[in-house]
Amino acid sequence: MERVGMMNNSSSNGQSLWHSSSSQSPKTPTTMLDRALSSRRPHSDADLSDSGESGTDESKTKRPHVYLLASNFVSRIGHQWLPCVIVALLFLVLLFLTSLAFHSSSFVCVSRFDPAARIGFFGFDGLESDFGALGVPWCRSKHGKEVEWTSKDLLKALEEFVPIYETRPVKNNMHGMGFDHSFGLWFMARWLKPELMIESGAFKGHSTWVMRQAMPDTPIISLTPRHPEKYLKKGPAYVDGNCTYFAGKDFVDFGSVDWKNVLKKHGVKDLNRVLVFFDDHQNELKSRIKQALKAGFQHLIFEDNYDTGTGDHYSLRQICDQSYIKGGGHSCFKDGDEARIRSNRKKFWEKAVDTEELCGPGETWWGVRGEMRDDFNHSNTQISYNQHFQNSRYVESILDVYWELPPVAGPSLTHQSRYDPARSTPPVVADGRRRLFQRIGLGRLDKSVFNGYTQMVYLQISKPGS
Known part of the structure; x- marks a missing residue:
């Protein structure tokens, strides 16, 4: 785990392979060639005498008019060109x-519901580039570490995961993870190979099933208010035999668990070998990152990493959306270019955010109308720009790695309309690569499974100063 290096795309955004800086070095100005002197030899007096022309004839020494030169030139080449x-x-x-x-x-x-029409309007590049300076805000890490995996690793794993996903017990996972995040959780769990996996928020058990496919023999701890077996009465659900459930009457919130005792019972001594997955819609800074850091956990995945102006809780993406970060920062000027661009994007992408939705009154942070949301949208409080800024600086002090899962395929292929491509990293399978999309089996899946992308993110954290 010491080398967490991956090719970066910014990017996006020191960012990941799909969020790398798109800026190019300016082209060197072409040096203008010096004009060559005319190669025609001037007439001498002897030449003029031999030709019977007087050297003092003024009509022979004046420069012909430009229109005469052009006329002669056209006459000479006209019959050929x-x-x-x-x-x-x-x-x-x-x-x-x-x-x-x-x-x-x-x-x-x-x-807005026709991806082909959207591409005709924006073009393939326009799907991502309309925001200009407003791009994908990428949280800055302390030491510039990066993940090990590359786009090739993702593409290879994607082909392997499609047939696995087709065997899922919960076919209709509405309000739960779709294909993109299922693939991301499976891929990262398999790559990191933890000795123990913890999930906070299980719903019908689909995420538990995904982790089990990645790590067949690794124990799982699941914290969820309602036991997944309760959903079996109404339809498909998944209950894992090698999982310790803190659910139903035994439910304990992540921040209240006696982790030292629980880990001892599971024989886990190295906290660096534990992977924690959050899909519980809580304030990711106050309720989860600080709690995980206190317990000593280092590897975290957040399923819902909502973009600024969206979602029901305060996310890492929102925290890191700062004006001093490339791709971050916003203007609340209602008559400005950004407001116009946002309004146009809103016509085509459900999750695009216009200025009215983004900006709060006065000096409040631009988030969801200036609100910092928490607890399944039950707690909505306004915070100041200064507090929002301080939150980002704290995250930077503990963050070793930040990596957002890219969409598995471009919107023209998946027919999704919920996330705005201008605010996400480039997909694993780019728009226009329909043959590849079909070859790896993505075309066999129902289009509805691609409409749940919310920038799933992997973090590696450590105490400030480490």
Whole structure:
């Protein structure tokens, strides 16, 4: 685990392979070549005499008018090149009219529910680039560590996971994890190979099943208010035989568990070998990160890492969305360019956020109308920009690794409309790669399983100063 290095895409954003800096070094200005002197030899007096022309004839020494030169040039080449020039001009006119017709029809007929129409309107690059300076805010780590896995590892694992996912016991996991996050949890659990896995929030047991597919023999501890077996009365659910449940009448919140005693019972001595998965919609800073750090856990996964202006709890993505971070910071000026861009994106992506939804009154933080949400949206309090800033600095003091799971495939392939591609890292399978999408089996899945992406994130943390 010491080497947590991965290629970065920023990026995004020191960020991950899909969030790397998109800026390029400016092109070196082309050096203008010095104009060559005319190679035509000036007439001498002898030349003029031999030709019968007087060297003092003014008409022979004046520079011809430009239009005469052009006329002579066209006359000399017209019979050879003029047809080609005419054909080229006609081709350019036809190309222009075709392009104009295409873009006009796309603008008029585009539908928020039609991914092909959205691409016609934005273009493939436009799916990601409309925000300009507003990109994907990437939490800064203390020492610049990165994850080990690469995009190739993700792509290879994706092909392996599709047939596993098709055997899931809970086919309809509405309000639970979809395909993207199921793959992310399975991939990271299998890669990290923990000796113990802990989950806070199990719902019908789908996440428990995913972890079991990744690590068949590793014990699991599940903390969830309602035992998954209760859902069996109404439909499919999953209960694991090698899982210790703190559920129902035995439920204990993550922050109240006597972890020292529990880990001793499981024979776990190295806390670096424990993976904690949160899908409980609690304040990720106050209720979870600080509690995990206090217990000594280092490897955390948050299923719902809501973007700024969305969600029912205060997330890492929101905390790190700061003006001093590339891709972070926002303007609440209602008549500005950002407000206009946000309004346009809102027409096509359900999770796009406009200025009215983003900004709170006065000096409150821009979050969900300035509110810091917690406890399944039951606690909504406003915080100041200063408090929000201090929260980000604290996270930076404990953060060793931050990595957001990219979408498994572009929206033109999955037909999703919920997350805004301008606010997510580039997908594992890019838009336009339909053959690859079909080859690895993603085309066999119902499109509804792709509509639950909320920037799942993996963290490695340690105490400040370490």
